[in-house]
Amino acid sequence: MAIQRVGVIGCGLMGSGIAQVSAQAGFPTLVREVSPNALEKGLGSIYKFLQAGVDKGKVPPYELDKVKKNLTGTVKLEDLTDCDLIVEAAPENLPLKKELFGALEAIVKPGAIFASNTSSLSITEMSNFCKRPERFLGLHFFNPVPLMKLVEVVKTVRSDAAAVADANAWCMAIGKTVVNCGDSTGFVVNRLLVPYMLDAVRVYEQGLASRDDIDNAMKLGCGYPMGPLFLTDYVGLDTTYYISEIMFDEFKEPRFAAPPLLKRMVLAGQHGRKTGRGFYDWSANPPK
Numbered sequence: 349m350a351i352q353r354v355g356v357i358g359c360g361l362m363g364s365g366i367a368q369v370s371a372q373a374g375f376p377t378l379v380r381e382v383s384p385n386a387l388e389k390g391l392g393s394i395y396k397f398l399q400a401g402v403d404k405g406k407v408p409p410y411e412l413d414k415v416k417k418n419l420t421g422t423v424k425l426e427d428l429t430d431c432d433l434i435v436e437a438a439p440e441n442l443p444l445k446k447e448l449f450g451a452l453e454a455i456v457k458p459g460a461i462f463a464s465n466t467s468s469l470s471i472t473e474m475s476n477f478c479k480r481p482e483r484f485l486g487l488h489f490f491n492p493v494p495l496m497k498l499v500e501v502v503k504t505v506r507s508d509a510a511a512v513a514d515a516n517a518w519c520m521a522i523g524k525t526v527v528n529c530g531d532s533t534g535f536v537v538n539r540l541l542v543p544y545m546l547d548a549v550r551v552y553e554q555g556l557a558s559r560d561d562i563d564n565a566m567k568l569g570c571g572y573p574m575g576p577l578f579l580t581d582y583v584g585l586d587t588t589y590y591i592s593e594i595m596f597d598e599f600k601e602p603r604f605a606a607p608p609l610l611k612r613m614v615l616a617g618q619h620g621r622k623t624g625r626g627f628y629d630w631s632a633n634p635p636k
Contacts, residue, residue: 350514350517351432351461351515353375353376353378353431353432353433354376354378354433354434354435354518355380355431355434356377356435357379357428357435357448358436358437359386359389359391359421360386360390360437361491362465362491363435363438364493365489365492365493366493368493369493370418370522371414371415372414372418373522373523374418375521376418376420377419377420378422378427379419380422380423380425381421381423382423387421387422387423391419394415395415398415425451425455428455428456429457432460432461433461434452434456434463435465436449440468440590442473445464445469450477453480459483460480461483461515462480462484462485464486464487465489467488468594468595469594470531471484471485471486471502471503471504482507484504484507485501485503485507485511485512486500486501486503487499487500488500488535489524498525499519499524499527500528501519501529502529502530502535504531505531542595543604545576545579545580545588546588546603546606546610548566548577549576549577549580549610552627559577562575562577563575563577563578578627578628580627581628581630582620584621584622585610585619585620585626586614588610589611621635
């Protein structure tokens with residue numbers, strides 16, 4: 349296939365997962381971080397995740413060996429020169445992404461595909477950061493990447509059909525199901541999911557039902573694996589708030605506006621699972 353060597357920028361929560369599944373599928377994969385400490389932490393999380401699977405008998409030992417063979421870490425951007433696909437999984441900061449893609453433009457071969465894992469920013473706007481907009485697209489993975497089967501492949505009006513086809517082929521080769529969509533804020537999943545989560549916060553805020561009753565209603569009434577308030581905690585109240593702000597700014601529709609309660613919980617530092625407290629108390633296992 350056209351994509352043989354893969355580069356991943358960022359070895360945090362999403363980047364480490366993308367690097368893992370790429371290497372696990374047999375692709376020589378290079379993951380770049382800004383510092384040796386961040387790189388060591390990211391690679392360590394990958395090996396710890398796989399080792400836990402081996403210990404539980406869920407992952408064959410050779411899968412861990414395959415990742416160690418195919419995955420390389422670096423702090424040098426220029427080491428990505430020979431990559432056919434570079435997936436950016438850096439923080440949601442446009443100036444940072446502009447700097448990254450501008451630097452990559454100068455060192456990566458002309459035919460390489462650039463992709464961003466952004467969940468809410470405009471792919472079209474980011475494609476303006478380099479001189480290859482026709483080779484630029486979105487690859488939106490879901491957390492945790494090794495377990496979640498979906499990837500949204502996002503094309504712009506300038507994306508080359510061959511680049512999109514190559515990206516689709518690579519995503520399927522690493523074991524993912526592909527959903528193709530155009531470049532519109534939130535893409536498919538967040539366009540539908542975020543208003544659902546915000547409405548759950550509104551129902552709770554208005555006193556219509558308790559937290560547990562809201563979550564149980566959606567789990568038992570609709571068959572969802574977790575309720576919307578638990579999901580908001582899991583994703584992060586700050587992340588949900590950030591995405592809602594971007595979507596409201598884009599569409600100016602009330603359904604995308606963050607409820608006052610969500611804003612105030614974020615301001616109070618109650619971001620859910622990551623801070624230990626949100627709609628649930630995460631200091632307990634299971635959360636209470």
